[in-house]
Amino acid sequence: MSTRAAAWWPLLVAIERVVDATTAIHVEVAHGAEAPPAGQTRSIAQQLRELGGAVRTRPGPGAVSAAAETADHRVLAALRQEVAGAGAVLAPWGDAGPDPNP
Known part of the structure; x- marks a missing residue:
């Protein structure tokens, strides 16, 4: 695997x-x-759009916005956690993208 591919692997x-x-x-x-309630579904959908846009438009975007809902519906809790995790992977890269030589 190339070092560039390896740098993107966590994402x-x-x-x-x-x-x-x-x-x-x-x-x-x-x-x-x-x-889940429509409001919580819209909130997580917005986070997913932000995550997708961040991955498409910049090599190293900042974190996805924080969850708007504090008490997620039971079925959304795991998804919200995974979206936050993906955003956290992106956050340290800044505008430069992942370091191909970590």
Whole structure:
């Protein structure tokens, strides 16, 4: 693996965890769990848009905005945690992107 690819690996893992948490929410709700409130869904959707935009537009964006909701619906808690984790991976890079030679 190239050093550049290795530098991006933590973010790839974090994004995969976000996808897994999103899938788990869908499965839980499809199997009868109560759907989260619309306001909390909009809040996490905004964080996901910010995360996606940050990854697309700059090599090293800052952290994704903090959670607007303090008491997430049960099915959103894991997703919110994974989105925050992905944002935390991005934060130390600043505008320069990941260091290909850590």
